[in-house]
Amino acid sequence: MKYLSFTTNCVLILSFVYVVNCANILGYFFFPGKSHQFVFQPIWKELALRGHNVTVITTDPLNEDIPNLREINVADSYSVFLNHEFSNVRRESTPPYKMILFYQEVFVDIFKMQMENKEVQDLLELPKNAFDLIILESHNKMAFGWKHKFDAPVVALSSFGLPVFSHYLHGNPIHPILYPDFLSEIRECTTLVDKVESTYFTLSCWFVVKFLIGPEADALARTYFGNDMPYLDDLEKDSMVFINANPIFSDRRPKTPDVMEFSAILPIRDTLTKDLKQILDNAKEGVVYFSLGTNVRFDHVQGDVKKNIMAALGDLPYTVICKWESESIEGQPKNVHLRKWLPQQAVLAHPNVKVFITQGGLQSSEEAIINAVPLVVIPFLGDQPLNAKILKSNGMAETISPKELNRELLRDTILTVARKENYRQRAKELRDIFLDQPQSGVDKVVWWCEYVIRHKGAKHLRSPAADISLYHYFMIDVIAVFILSFYLTFKIIQLVFAIIVGLFRRKPAEAEVSRKKKKKN
Known part of the structure; x- marks a missing residue:
């Protein structure tokens, strides 16, 4: 009995052990x-x-x-x-x-x-x-x-x-x-x-x-x-x-x-800070989230782009949460909250977010789709311009070229995307396609x-x-063989045809010579 009990215990212990090949x-x-x-x-x-x-x-x-x-x-x-x-x-x-x-x-x-x-x-x-x-x-x-x-x-x-x-x-x-x-x-x-x-x-x-x-x-x-x-x-x-x-x-x-x-x-890694959650919860009229990612910095943006962006955001009837290089700037509108870094996934997951203004990077675009948030895309570099075209063609975004960006255009585009339900509806449809993975x-x-x-x-x-x-990939040698074969076949046919034509031409000539000889005789 003791032996059976020991054996049983060993089997039970081994049943919870599996082999891991560590590399x-x-x-x-x-x-x-x-x-x-x-x-x-x-x-x-x-x-x-x-x-x-x-x-x-x-x-x-x-x-x-x-x-x-x-x-x-x-x-x-x-x-x-x-x-x-x-x-x-x-x-x-x-x-x-x-x-x-x-x-x-x-x-x-x-x-x-x-x-x-x-x-x-x-x-x-x-x-x-x-x-x-x-x-x-x-x-x-x-x-x-x-x-x-x-x-x-x-x-x-x-x-x-x-x-x-x-x-x-x-x-x-x-x-x-x-x-x-x-x-x-x-x-x-x-x-x-x-x-x-x-x-x-x-x-x-x-x-x-x-x-x-x-x-x-x-x-x-x-x-x-x-x-x-x-x-x-x-x-x-x-x-x-x-x-x-x-x-x-x-x-x-x-x-x-x-x-x-x-x-x-990607799962949501970050959580909202207390003050950020309060801003989002209290924005009953809705929130516009603005972030151009990590590689596009406003201190690199030329001309009056920064001024036009901030002015357009200030014109909006919504609360704006904005990733910026500093926590405050001169002339900052009252409805705009600036942060050097934001938990983007957690922000996009909040139900009060109406529009996401983005540079169109793939990760930001995917996070917007997962949370069914419509987009205004301002593409700058890399794959962003193509992503912007794809998002717009799929009906969940509008795009603005950085060269064309001005206060009125940005404001009107944001309002269009925020107010028309078809952008959010299309975003939900794309989310369902995106998440349907085995x-x-x-x-x-x-x-x-x-x-x-x-x-x-x-x-x-x-x-x-x-x-x-x-x-070899483009079969140049094979194509050369076919071309040479066609050429040789053509030349052979041409030669045979010339021989046949020559034979037909020679027979009447020989007959004419024979006839003339008979007349002389």
Whole structure:
């Protein structure tokens, strides 16, 4: 009986035990932007909570008490924004090659600063087998050097779209008419002008990355990861990629098995402060929430834009909560409450919010959709202009170009969106589409991360299109064979026809000669 009791107890204990294969994971999320980091934070947190040993290089650490999570804080990278002017980098005024080169210049400055960090330098001293998986932000080509450093598989994450050259490396179609690049600000090529513009943009970006950015990034990466490193393009194409997308913003491009989409539906992290909650609760007439995100600063905005914005907000019959660089300004209207930082998700979730004025970043747009809040979009840079077009075409937003912005236009546009119920109704319909997902984005990415670890890189998912040259991809050799075959066939037919014609011409001539000979005789 004692033996049976001991056995029973062992079985009961073991029934509550499951095997966890803990992996050593390195995360590198380089871009100093809170909205970008918010997409990645739940992923590295969930991996740590599942028992993996996670080391993360980040500009925005969680600073939570998770025993097997180590965060290397590189928040000083935010200082890079002081040396670069983002607000005027728009497709309408900047050639595509200059736009791409500008972003690469910023990425290089950030990368250099972060790689010189003491804790990052210590990571570079670790042995080659120190990590089983590397997770990184996909837009920094130099970051793929970590794959060579630790000889580990890579899962690359994008907090918004994927540029044309990355699609090309993984074998995805890069047809400029069907799938315009997300930075081109073209959603669909409906006119000849759109087609020419998209083709020009796609080819410009492709050549710039291939022949300028690629070699420069490769040379810089070798200074940190070693001269024996394979070319960065080869490391990038040998990775799995996740793109933060959803049915509203997806470019609907068919993708190879190693490129997937996930939806970064984020839970509300922050709560309203007591004074902010009081402002929202007491605003019975409604609230207008104004925020241009973290990368567009009012001290970068030129001309009278700041004055016009504040004047327009003061004209509104609503309470206005506004993210600004300071808590107060000269001539601040009584209905406007300024804050340097706001818990955006918590604000948007409040029922009194009638309109959200935004720059159109993907994360802000998604948070507005989730909370069914109509938008007025003032797009400045990156993917914002395209997002603005998508939101407007879907009926939940109106857009204003920064160049056209004035007091009357902003005021009237806000009032239109706030007062017409069709904008909010459409926002609710888009919310239902957005949230109708079989699996959360975090669960999807984490599952595939563990899949990549289990199958040592999951190379079986790699498309053969990633390993062939443009010469073979466009079947130049096959086309040449067909052309040569048609040419030879034509020449043979031409020769046979000439012979036949010659034979027919020769017979009458011979008959004429024969007839003349008979007459002489």
